[in-house]
Amino acid sequence: MKPNTLWLALAATILFPAVAVADNVTPMTPDGVASYEKIRPEADFIKRVAMVPMRDGTKLYTVILMKKGTNNAPILLSRTPYNAEASAMRASSQKLSESVPVMDVDYVEDNYIRVYQDLRGVHKSEGVFIGNRPLSGPLNSTGIDESTDAYDAIDWLVNNVKESNGKVGIIGSSYLGFTTLMAEINPHPALKAAVPQSPMVDGWMGDDWFHNGAFRNAVINYAVVQSTAKAESDGTAVGAADDYSRFLEAGSTGDYLKKWGFDHYPMIRKFTENPAYTDFWSLQAVDKIIAKQPLKVPTMLVVGQWDQEDSYGAPAVYNAIEPKDKHNDMVSLVIGPWRHSGVNHYGYKLGALTFTGDTAHEFRVKYMKPFFDHYLKGAPDPKTPPVLTYATGANQWDESPKWPMGKPQKIYMTDNMGLSFTANGNDKAHDDYVSDPAKPVPFVPRPINLNDPAQWRPWLVHDQRFVSNRPDVLVYTSDALDKPVHIMGAPMVNLFAATSGTDADWVVKLVDVYPNTTSEGASQGYVGQEMTGFELPVGIEIFRGRYVNGFDKPTPLTPGKVEHYHFGLPNVDHVFLPGHKIMVQVQSTLFPLYDRNPQTFVDNIFYAQKADYQKATMSVFHSSNIELPVAE
Template sequence: MFPRKTILALSLLTTLPALAATQTVTPMTPDGVASYETIRPQADFIKRVDMIPMRDGTKLYTVTIMKKGTKNAPILLSRSPYNAEHDAKRTGSQSITEVTAVMDDDFLEDNYIRVYQDIRGMYHSEGDYVTNRPISGPLNDTGIDESTDAYDTIDWLVKHTPESNGKVGIVGSSYLGFTTLMAEINPHPALKAAVPQSPMVDGWIGDDWFHNGAFRNNSISYAVGQSTDHGHGKIAIGFEDDYNRFLNAGSSGDFIKQWGFEKFPFIQKLVQNPAYTDFWSLQAVDKIMAKEPLKVPTMLVVGQWDQEDSYGAPAVYKAMEPKDKNNDMVSLVIGPWRHSGVNHYGYNLGDLNFTGDTAKEFRVKYMKPFFDHYLKGAPDPHTPPVLTYATGINQWQVSQQWPAGTDKKLYLQANNGLSFDAPKKANKAHDEYVSDPAKPVPFVPRPVHLDDARQWKPWLVQDQRFASSRPDVLVYQSGALDKAIHIKGAPMVDLFAATSGTDGDFVVKLIDVYPNTTSEGLVQGAMEESLAGFELPIGIEIFRGRYVHGFDKPAPLKPGKIEEYKFGLPNVDHVFLPGHKLMVQVQSSLFPLYDRNPQTYVDNIFWAKPQDYKKANISVYHSAKAPSSVSLPIVE
């Protein structure tokens, strides 16, 4: 048997030699003590640390924690690149619910065995780290991946955890959502349930690295941090406004070279593969899951305003659901949260307040009963096929399928209007703006700090009035609604536009405009403020023009030619209330979150030169022959 280091909260035996309590000391007695066991005999939990061997001999650092007296209990596993030691050591408390994260409280109190593991190459685990390690196949000929590591881990745990009932569930958000999905590919027989939350699924189409071909600059600092010293890395570039920092650097490639980041292999993977080739498409987890049989009951979770991985969970649901013949193996949950918000407090997001702690409510009423049923034999909770939180009216709702609404086109109109009536004029009615790469539209009010969590986490609910007054942002608005409009699904953009350049980006925002006089959503601060006139984004997305004829076929745009750009906004459940207005904004940059498009076609935008960045006249059409619209998935 592989030797284990067991840490039990039973005694002080692990304290290395020190003075006996009665021994006389002098002013010069050395005060250093070799170690001190922070888990005291009065602790209400047991904690173990193991190095679990994988099939290739690599050993993975694994922490197991449970309440004292736990027996015949299920294991709840998370596989992480973000430090398993920290997950089970958040404080020096002797209470298990103060040592672990808030999302674990209800499970540990109910005698679950909680296990956290560092994936290979990260923190205390052995081996090499590969970001989103591809599944064994065309891109990975080693026979080792996150699926095999999950299998080997589960196999070891059920054999070496005497308190276990032999059943395992897996859960995790973001990268941990990715490893959760990987565990479902050729799963271990003991794996009985999975909850992938905001999983990283397709980093090019709509998750972390690109969105529809536009590069996300915050990927750079993430790559540096993850790839340095087993995950301990940090960038040191100061506190300058990132808007200025990236603008002054030039291209994103120039920024990478300026700070010496070009030596990082994952950054080279990004830079060398700007288009959707096999390099990315063969890694796409939704495409892999579409080919896999349904073996593990799966609850997919995402936040409606997930600023990092809004694409993944709905994409996997779409891939898996057709195989769910009885509508009881795969479910989708969309909550009113930011990225990974399901595992934190869900009272509010930015300036929005909800009814109670929506995250805890979901975990207690839906997620834990789901695990209890499959891992503890509890009665079937009849998990809803689709569970979403209707923002605007603040209530959980159940649907039998997703999307639940029926598409109805909301058309851009002359005089900056919006209407469900299609334009009737057959002429080339359009509006124009000048997109200047030297003055890109910021994605949040300046100053911009991409690594500031206070700005980053709620940015998708940022009041858009800061942008709607700019001359390079087109604004289309309806009249005040006389009745509510409820949407359930992903609004779909159908934009007819032309540019005077040979490349360009197109950003579309769907916005809920609050009345100018309202007491809705009161927020408490130094003074009480309402959301009067608030422009709440319901969905924001970007599309890189060069890919209009295929993500794997970048090509120059023909100046002046009207092209049709079709892409989806994030999946939502939202009610536009009476008295509110619908708004659509169109622009050509979201900087510096997304890199600037030079608007002159170059082979690789990472290496665009200063002379490539040119102003362009952008025309957005709203005629009978070119009817720009956003389709809303409306439910009655």
């Protein structure tokens, strides 16, 4: 070989090294590949995974996402029991905006760093899972809680994510709303803004586990999923048959739990062994805890008007901390026309209701992101309204200086099953129905699947005509309205009632009855004949009678004695339009969403026996009324 030829050959070897060629494949070549890196070099984003250490040495799995080129950026954090990896990356794409949940798109496209973290003991994090882990104190002597874990996570992030500007916001819905609130207790100095959405605040009083003492059977599957195999379970394996029949045939909820092998789960035992509102629950209530804390973090509380899981928490926290907001600029309350967590999805419709555009995206872009931009990026003050609510019926956003805006105006049950803003003066008049635990009123039409999202998510707006003609449902209806009635607040129930039994549940529904015509048009919240004569629930709530003298001390009811049951319906902004009617329905079962009251007093309803379930005559007196928060 000539010298110059040799040099050229050596140069080629150096510049273009030989590529290793795999052995030729044969029909017997194994097809398994160890892994595939979904994020290709051309991806427009960076993904990092870190095991972030807590103060006790436990490491939590943390996913960090940002667009390439992100710099001097705020961190938006969510702490979740629902799989950080799956929550952060909903799809596989080389574009971050196509990979993250829809609620995150506007942030990752605008120089935000998005972070999701698995809580202790679930999915890829170390440690032990305790549902709604209590704050360190009387119920928790470990010194470790979701407040300390949030502090430690934020501290690590601002010191180890080099693209950060050192400012952190926290956001999340449902359980993530709970962890968002917990981060505000003894907060890290870098935590500058918080948006708790539909937060789990008081699981006994009105969020996931109980409502005014009545147990929600729908949480059983949730408890099994979250408590099994680091929350990797598929849930209960009871089949697809009608849950109405399944729970009824089992007997009590305790019998159901035993039959399917769920009675030994610690999370479920916490429910069954603590049916009353003792310190076990009251000392966990986040609104009571946070009321005692100084107000340090600007907070936007968000809830859906028809939140089927956590309607109680956000308004309760607002009531707890708003008095400390001296300049009315640190705390805001938002009520949108959504289901549970609907703020983070598409807000065009809910059930049969349709709205004027994507209300959820409109809120996120016009109000929520500017709130974060101001506190995390130094953007101009957006002048967030103290209260922002969506007036269903009128289909418009209302900005208000306080909540509630309405003043109480009583609407009474009257003779001939009427409703009137004038009392009829006969307090002894009453209407009766027989409540039979063997034939409970379903909360949606059968067949019922408590785990079916299509049935579960919109149930609070389901047309109530399917039960209006039942003999065990009292229906009181006003005349057609000649002018709008606009309510802004939580309607308060004053039910004067008696039972022939020694215990009872009372379910009250406030309903907007649409005209039996199609002339109103889509601008008023519906399309064509779909809403003709529709009975739209504005609010539904239950009260377990044994707690009439105090939630912590269940007592038998005296047969025939009239008791005053006073409780609130969910907070709403709603307009009853002219031509509509106001309706109130009263019943004693809402099954199988809530466990059946045997109507015979027993120490613990979870363990009621077959003989305890007895028919009872329920009497509703015409002194009963709903205090509607009517806005002027």
